[in-house]
Amino acid sequence: MKIVCNREKFQSAYQIAAAVAPIRSPKEILINVKLDARGDKAVLMATDSEAGIRLEMDDVEIAVPGVALLPLQRVGNILRECSDEVLTIELTENSLDIRGDHSEFHLPKINPDEFPSVTPFQESAYYEVPARLFKELVKRTVFATDVESTRYQLGGVLFEMEDDQITTVATDGRRLACMHGKGVAIGGFKNSGNSTIVPTKTLQLMERSISDGDDLVCIAARANDILIRTNRCTIFSRLVEGRYPNWKQVMPSREGRTRIDGLAGPFFTAIRQASIVADTESRGVDFTFGNGTLVVAARAADIGQSRIEIPISYDGESINITMDYRYVMDFFKVLDPDKAFALEVRSNAEPALFSTDDGYTYVVMPMARQ
Template sequence: MKVVAQRESLAEMVQLAQAVCPGRSARPILENLLLECRDSGGVLMATDLEVGLRLHVPQLEVEVPGTTLLPARTMLALLRELTDEEIRLESQGDRLLVLGEKSEFQFPTPDAMEFPEVPDYQAESYHAFTARNLSEMLRRTEYAVETEGTRFNLGGVYLELGDEKVTAVGTDGRRLACQEGQARRVGGHRPSEDVIIPRRVVEIIQRILSRESDDQEVKLAVEDGKIFVITSSAVVSGRLVDARFPKWCEVFPKAPEKVRVDLPVREFASATRQASIVVDDKNPGILYTFTSGKLVLSGRGASQGESRVELPIGYDGEEAMVRLNQRFILDFLKVLGDEGTFTLKIWSEESPVLAETADGYAYLMMPLVLGSN
């Protein structure tokens, strides 16, 4: 194999692919990237056996087709240090030669034939999203999934795939985030299994989507327990969580709420951060007290003292109090950005609290015990 590559373009692809490689593996070959070059161009592949990634390498001139392995971390470090606009890559038996204008590097490489297959997908049956829509749905739900590994079925973002609408859901049992979005069913795409995308797969998908224009079509397909996300220049594949997702719709309160108030994102986030400064693990949470015309936020710490912050709001109902985990609140506000408002609904001091936006985003939180401070 002999190719000429634009160094910056290749460095960008190697950095993306390297995120899939395991830091240390019982199979050292997985710490490499597979570069497969044909007359039509080159594809860079990475896998850790749970996640697979195929990237089209732009601006690659193939002189002699072939395949070789690239040591992922070493190659990325080298590409960052070189100053050449173009570099040559040549495979010579069990060695890889990297040539700059005034430099030469040789790396021993394992047999490329031993590298695990990284699946491709020629999608005929799929759901079609815009890159922005899919990215936003994942970003607004991924942070709420289970991270401690105690509830396997909550360890990923769940997708409900309809004809024209998709709902993404993430929950760890104490909070639940769900986002509705538009998608188009193509070729009768109806997965038989629950589509629960592991958090690590979501992270790789997000990296790839960040490179696409907002309106670029992205295909999402499920087949044989795997998910495939296909963009104009990449294919991400990953194993789905093999479990049943809980009936998430049933946790939303059905009765009319006691408190309903519209709150400004920026000001509410700032007040919550201020009140949280004194809070510690022994005295968790912020007490939110709603009274006519204002919201009072109170916090207390075992050694840091107390806080009290007032925020003017458009509320004229009866007084209501609820104590909420400040981290849960701030996680929600972070994905909204600073502008705009959201609606907060409270049923009682012991019932779930619901935050909603006008674009189909809902966030449910379990409150803390009022007397915990």
């Protein structure tokens, strides 16, 4: 096998594929990235047995077709530290050689025959979503998963795909993020219920792997696993075992709530400023709405206190609610500063409901006032 490639483009693709491979494993064969250079495309593959990736590269000259295993960290270090613009990667009878105009490396040859296969996307029934929407569906929910709890089903994002609507949901029990969007079922694809829970790591990888040139994402959810495909990439992952809680019961009623409208940027700035002196254990910040002003305040006995004011459109009676500033900030982190949102509250005894006009809803449980 012998290929010639642009180092930066190859490194960019390699980093995405390498994110799947384990750094340590009892199966040493997995601590490699497989390079399959046959036909008119070169494909990078990696797997940790629970998830796998196939990433196609177009800008590669295949001089001699073949297959090679690239040692995960050593090749990653070479691609990062090497300054050559063009590299030749060649598998000889005795070694794996990587050469540029000013450098060359010779690594031990590894037999690729023992490397497990990575599932390609061959489904005829699947769900199709615009790539930009898919990134938002993941970005606006994945942060709310609970990867440390013994409630394993909360360690992923629930996908519900039915007819022309796709919904993603994530919660850690203290807040819940939900995003709706429009998609298309292809080939009679059907998916409903609460068992399609995609691991957090898989979705973070998928979000990174979507390029500006990708227009659509295809999703095929099966009983125990899921396949996700873009123009150049296919990711396979086992689903999180278990059934997701009934998240719709958590959504508070909008009836009788007071609505405060605003822009993400000013609210985010006020919360960041107030949180500087928030209690490091409770992390509670007080929000007071009334008389055309939002007051965000925090205090801690050994740190100090803060009080930040911003104008709002609400002129009614004063409403107070205390929330963990981290959870509130997470909502604003995934929005553009000029994005309009609505906050609906009733009292400090009921959850706060954040929402945007593009299908995003976020629920935060209140805290006891300090």
